Amino acid sequence: MEPLTRVEGRAIPLGLKNVDTDIIIPAKWLKTISREGLGRGAFEALRAEPGNVIDDPAYAGATLLIAGDNFGCGSSREHAAWALGDMGIRVVIAPSFSDIFSGNAVKNGILPVVLPQEAVDRLLDIAREGLAISVDLEAQTVTTPYQDRFTFTLDPFRRDCLLNGLDEVGLTMARGEAIGGFEASRTAAQPWLMRGTAAA
Amino acid sequence: MASRPRTLYEKIWDAHVVETRDDGTALIYIDRHLVHEVTSPQAFEALRIAGRGVRRPELTLAVPDHNLPTTARVDAAGKPVPIADVESAAQLAALEVNAPAFGIRYIPATAKEQGIVHVVGPEQGFSLPGTTIVCGDSHTACHGGLGALAFGIGTSEVEHVLATQTLLLQQSKPMEVRVEGDLGPGVSAKDLILHIIGTIGAAGGSGYVIEYRGRVFERMTIEERLTVCNMSIEAGARAGLIAPDDVTFAYLKGRPMAPKGAEWDAAVAYWRSLHSDEGAVFAKSVTIDATTVEPSVTWGTSPEDVVAIGGRVPFPEDFADESKRVAAQKSLDYMGLVPGTPMTEVPIENVFIGSCTNSRIEDLRAAAAILKGRRKADNVRWAIVVPGSGLVKAQAEEEGLDRVFIDAGFEWREPGCSACLGMNPDKVPPGERCASTSNRNFVGRQGPGARTHLVSPAMAAAAAVTGRLADVRALV
Structure with a gap:
């Protein structure tokens, strides 16, 4: 995973609340067995509307996306994060995110930034002017050319993974001994839990 | 200690x-x-x-x-x-x-x-x-x-x-949804969970794991409990829970991969300890009066857009919050609905009975009970039943439910997710409405331009028979 420390760029001012993952990437795009190329299907229904914000040339090359409450709700499809990444989005700013989406985003090098609604409204205005917004994950700040400065927090583990581009699976595999110990005590105390499909 | x-x-x-x-x-x-x-x-x-x-x-x-x-x-x-x-x-x-x-x-x-x-x-x-x-x-x-x-x-x-x-x-916070009293006749587990989501909102459970508590849940069958917990995610909660009890143990006993013999006894003894302790603290608690829950339907494109079947399409200006007003207007435009229209006057062209929310045998029985001796209305172009599994399908056929559905004008299909998300060929055409027992009414969920109204299996059957959204209690 590509590390993320600082992102500066234009932002797509989407602004809607409850943007679900069916909106971000409709089901017909989920038939792929690859992670690549999903940007083409991103926001398909929205992009069918004339004058939509996603295809507005004013935001071409945007690396940030700004949305309303509960961004990424609904389906657990990681394709939503893959699609945003394929569009070039590295940061999504919203007042809140769905739990599953924010986890998927971080695992794909996309930073979910939670800010209060007033801050998000202010950033939407600035984004609509086509101005660059700057996000610094080390300092956990969002800054603008108008000298706005908003601070956010991200849980330390996720921050560490993003800053260093860590492979979570590799990290956990290094804890194999602890997992083995847990499994051994389980097998002794509650053997039925470890049988799974082998019980049938 | x-x-x-x-x-x-x-x-x-x-x-x-x-x-x-x-x-x-x-x-x-x-x-x-x-x-x-x-x-x-x-x-x-x-x-x-x-x-x-x-x-x-x-x-x-x-x-x-x-x-x-x-x-x-x-x-x-x-x-x-x-x-x-x-x-x-x-x-x-x-x-x-x-x-x-x-x-x-x-x-x-x-x-x-x-x-x-x-x-x-x-x-x-x-x-x-x-x-x-x-x-x-x-x-x-x-x-x-x-x-x-x-x-x-x-x-x-x-x-x-x-x-x-x-x-x-990261550990989530525990949230309690306590339901007091009992559901009225003709009101199902699906109506209750739709009502709960309508009350707490699509992000109301965000960051929480919900435990559903109260007599209503204790009296539910396992299939009804599965329906309730299934839609926890539509309230933003990553998980929903109902404490296991004798109903749970009776459901599981003898299933192919369930514990057997002495291990079964040990498992049940452990499972009996799985309930919230007296005095346990929930980070958030919501109380719902079951007697106020009506058969429910959705009008918009978020599962929180819930209204009782006796209600009307809402006016966007009636919502207190600005972002909700904007969202409601967008939803109504997509759904092709006029504010103030009684829900029972909304015509339906498609009916889907299926999905992980409502495709089990009790769901099929509930729908068949309404359809028995009746036929779908002429304006209902497409009506399908997709059992949740091959075993559900076989059980339904043994009970003759397939005949009831087919005689009512439904197609009787093989198991799968089907028109819940339209990844397979089962899709609702653009601009048409579907009374659907699934879990999501998102834009384009059942096919590009498809308009979904989430309902219970019995309500889906009622919609099929009347050709519009309908109160199932009038058909019992």
Whole structure:
């Protein structure tokens, strides 16, 4: 995973609340067995509307996306994060995110930034002017050319993974001994839990 | 030392902590993992590229469901029918290869045990109380109806579970949805969960795991509890839980993958400890009066857009919050609805009975009870029933329910996710409405431009018969 420390760029001012993952990437795009190329299907229904914000040339090359409450709700499809990444989005700013989406985003090098609604409204205005917004994950700040400065927090583990581009699976595999110990005590105390499909 | 009173969620969490990192993230052991064809190919591919295996193959169960056509799977000669959609066929073929290659039990599309993962898990006794259950599908919350901590994960997490049988997680906060009193006649578990989501909102459970408490849930069957917990994610909660009890144990006893003999007794003894302690503290608590719950329908494009069937399409200006006013207007434009219209005057062209929310035998019985001796209205162009599994289908056929549906003008299909998300050929045409027993009314969910009204199975049957959204209580 590509590390993320600082992102500066234009932002797509989407602004809607409850943007679900069916909106971000409709089901017909989920038939792929690859992670690549999903940007083409991103926001398909929205992009069918004339004058939509996603295809507005004013935001071409945007690396940030700004949305309303509960961004990424609904389906657990990681394709939503893959699609945003394929569009070039590295940061999504919203007042809140769905739990599953924010986890998927971080695992794909996309930073979910939670800010209060007033801050998000202010950033939407600035984004609509086509101005660059700057996000610094080390300092956990969002800054603008108008000298706005908003601070956010991200849980330390996720921050560490993003800053260093860590492979979570590799990290956990290094804890194999602890997992083995847990499994051994389980097998002794509650053997039925470890049988799974082998019980049938 | 007396331990602090704990919620059910906290008990299950604590029993699965392998270790806690200094930053507060916990390594949580995963007891059961369900895999389907859509969210797993990239995970298996990543394992291959990294040269990693599956740590505990017997704790994962694979079954195809999302892409499968619901038309006949074998021809007259008993040969499998090829799948016309090339991409769907490739994705299904990938699971068929990946599962055995990594030592994972695979239920093929032609087996009678095949079905929607969230129907198959409980049915096979793979899903058990007190376990952690994950799947690359947000409706994994469903299994909370058995008292399991069950939640959806992304594909990177699918890979993480396959490789390590654990997940790195931050603990959620416990939330209580307490329902007082009893549901009225003709009001189902689906109506109740729609009402709950309408009350707390699509983000009302965000950051929480919900425990559903109250007499209503204790009196529910397991299938009803699965329906309630299934839609927890539509309220933003990653998981929903109902404490296991004798109803749960009776449901599980004798299922193929459930514990047997002395292990069964030991398991039940443990499961009896799985309830929130007296005095346990919930970070958030919501109380609902069951007697106020009516048969419910959705009017918009978020599952929180719920109204009683006796109500009307809302006026956007009536919402207090500006972002909700904007969202409501967008929803109404998409849905083609005029504010103030009585819901019972909304015509319906399609009816879908199925999905992991409502495709079990009791759901089919409830719909058939309304349809018996009746026929779908002429303006209902397409009505299908998609049983949740081959076993549900066989049971329904044994009871003659298939005849009731067919005589009423419904198509009787093979199991799968079907028109809940339209990944297979079952889609609602653009601009048409569907009374659907599924879980999401999102824009384009049942097909591009499709307009979904979420309802219970009995309400779907009532809509089919009257050709519009209808109060099922008038048809009983």
